[in-house]
Amino acid sequence: MQHFAQLPTETVTKWQEMVDLLAEIVQVPSALIMRVEPPNIRVLVSSKSSGNPYEPAETAPLNSGLYCETVMKTRRPLLVPDALQDDAWKSNPDIKLGMISYLGVPVSWPDGQIFGTICVLDSKRNAYSDLFFRLLLKWRDVLEADLKLFDMLDKQLKEREAKIQRLVDADIIGVFMWTGTRIIDANDTFLRILGYERDDLDSGRVRLTELTPPEWRERDVEHWLLELKQTGTLQPFEKEYFRKDGSRVPVLVGVAAFEKGGNEGVSFVLDLTERKRAEAEARESERRYGEIQAALAHANRVTTMGQLVASISHEVKQPIGACVTNAQAGLRWLSARSPDPGEVRLAFERIIKEATRACDVMNHIRDLVKRSPMHTERVQINDAIREVVTLTSSEAMKHSVSVRMELDDGLPLVLGERVQLQQVVLNLIINAIEAMSDVDDRQRVLTIETSQDESTGIHVMVRDSGPGIAPDDIARLFEPFYTTKHEGMGMGLSICRSIVEGHKGRLTVSVNSPQGVTFLMQLPGCEKNIPGP
Template identity: 50%
Template sequence: MVMRTAIEQAGAERGLLIHVSGDVARVEAEARTGPRGIQVELRDAIPNEQDLPVSLFHRTLQTGDHVITDDALADSRSSLDPYVVRHGCRSIMFLALHRQSRRTGVLYLENNLVPAAFHPRRITILKLLASQAAISIENARLYRDLANREAKINSLVNANIIGIIVWNSTGAILEANDAFLRMVGYERCDLVTGLVRWTDLTPDNFHARSMEALDEARRCGRAEPYEKEYFRKDGSRVPVIVGLATFPADVERGVAFVLDISERKRSEQKILMSEDRLREFELELERASRIATMGHLTASIAHEIKQPIAATITNAQAALRWLKADPPEPTEVSDAIARIVKDAMRASDVLARIRAMIKNAPPKLERVDLNEAVNDVIDLTRAEAARCETKVDVVQCAALPLIRGDRVGLQQVLLNLMLNALEALKEAKGGARILRIETSRQGTDEILVVVADTGPGFSTELKKRLFTPFLTTKLSGMGMGLSICRSIIESHGGRLWASDNAPQGARLQFTIPVDPTSPRANDSPGT
């Protein structure tokens, strides 16, 4: 209607109604005069040089006022414009449209039959029409945006990809899509009769969090998505993520988007179960490695136990002789029994250390004195070292701070490193066979443990792959010993590495963090 009136009042052949928002302009409607009168066509396109003289259009946008050209072909401002040249334009008018001092669009009119078709006296009438056109453009745009928004919302609701509900703060669910009803197992008739309330669907342990989200939505207009659960109609629960938003006109009502995360929760549970099974396998592998390592000590262990047993038998026989003596010698008998107790305790200690190494128990974190742990393992390997004709040198830091860790796991590492060294020393050709174990402070917050030997050492290629799982140079080895050792040390926050021992042999060493609560943790490093 506005375009027809503008064409008639101005005496134009053609016109465009252009909406402008910021830097974006779009043609909303086009009107033309023809044999059947004025025809209006609705459009939605960006104006270009096919539609109008772009140079004059930009001038109108810059000045915010009307631009009139009586003869565009003769006017220097427009004579070279491609649209003017192509269509032979004569009379042209651009009229800026404003609403409440805000530019909303441009009205373009043209007449290519006669020059000076748009008389200045008509501008007043056209400005009135322009204000009406601005209102029409604004309303058309608002209705279009509203229609588009409603279409998008309807598409989202009807797509049933996620659950959508309209709620109020008293707990009622005023409306819900099919996706939400399926999620909680209710029918639409249950919703209509008021049986479905979000407060009733929320378990007690999620009620406080739901109320926090409701308060946040009241204050801010929306609440950050959060996880909770809903009761299904059958009493089971469904895990969901909920996002809230209140209506601007009523903060006690709003819309919520509900996403079912049951599949994600099942996947997370499977991952946790897989991690638990993996940890169980790792523990079994560590235990198998310990048992295999202890198997190499069978002869040494037998010797360690045989000695105190033999001594016990000897002392028992001596005690019997002293008892049968005439007269009996109670002092000698008492000394013999004391020696029996001492030898029995020695055998018991050996068995206790072996049991601790091979028992199937989870890691136990406790304060550990590494010097004591080293000495226990040296006692276990003493007979093996003697059998290998190896001298064992021990250099320990006297005031070593305690560490926090798993004693059995750390002793497994020490035992593995010492047995590997003794195995290498068997192959040493000439020279002294020496196994050296050192403990010392490494800076202020770590302890360094070194196991060095004078054996043949590592080849360059072997050194690169030393900690690779299943790599072994032994016929009966699993190739997991050093790999497990590194895993144990790294789980304690430490580092295990290998290097050459000067002037000959191999050197394996690891660091372990000091327990900061240890009484000697802040002492100066020293040996």
């Protein structure tokens, strides 16, 4: 493994202080840290002491006979008290600089490879004391500890860079690097997202300002100038980019500057085209599904009202017949020799009353049967229930069912669709009447009760005294197309539960003791309904 990484400035500054202090303690003109950089050896740090002939960054070829070369080759300390008196060192190039004595020790990387040396040199004979030698070894230990830390950090950095490079090279997400507004590099995925070629990027034609549609630029400036400058990162945000052909692509962008407040960084781009298409399809599917809930609910209402034709006919014929009777009475009073205006007025008032009653019945029928867009409003649930009970009263009488209403007048209003809520009540009432139609050994009683619970909201209970439901049937009662009747499609209760859940409520069923069942509709209230005086 070769070590040619640039050392951090902070480390070099620290080492400079070390050699300055070393030269002062040993009282020599030169203290050096040398670094091997094949094919040369370089002065990495040189003391600022007086008389030092060595300048930082000076280099010399390897194998030129320097003291430090021997230290690096032998991996052992070297002491030369006086090169002028030593045949092995008389031709040493350092003598030409006036440095005739030398003490140096090798400095190694954590993996054992030689880094260089730390040494002191003097212009006069110097045998250097054992204290100075031990001091040099301690200084060497500090250098090697720094190299170990630097090597570890360098490895971690390279590992991170490798991970980033794998991400850049992977065909998963678009990555580009930027300087200012210019994109200086990008992976193939990013270019493919925008429809550009590598030549477009190399030519400098791909710029952030040109990629961004006008309506996004102000927001980009806010992101880049404020958040990025302050924090160094931009959390992922959605925007659009122009493709090369002028079309647009929705993207998710995350940004990180190389330095906080810096003008360079890397961005990650995820193409949201498929996600946006899926979201649109989901919305369309939901819309179509809603139209089909609505269609089934309407069909269910029409079917249910069809079951009540005879009863509804009676409800309408009764006030119309009363109108005819009162009109005939009025005519007789007008034909009398001495017409009584009071009796005539009373007849007309009765006609108005009965006609209004007939109109109300027809309006309720029309509201339940007609198919119209859902209209959310604040509903007084008790009033909605009373209207349904009025429509079904003749059906109940026909089957000898006694209807009891126990309605709490202090209930909050319900935010919802009035007709749909009435449809639920209508289905539950008709089911209860049908369930009791064969009961002969007890009174047929239908009880409709409303109340309020602080934790679960408004309760609407429809309770009958019919034969009940078998345990196996209860578990499947709300399943589509499941029915216990000889006739019918089994959609009524399924639709009812969907309606209630659409109002953020719940519809459940339980068996009464000793007989009958209770359906419980729970709905959230929206505001308190304060009764009038």
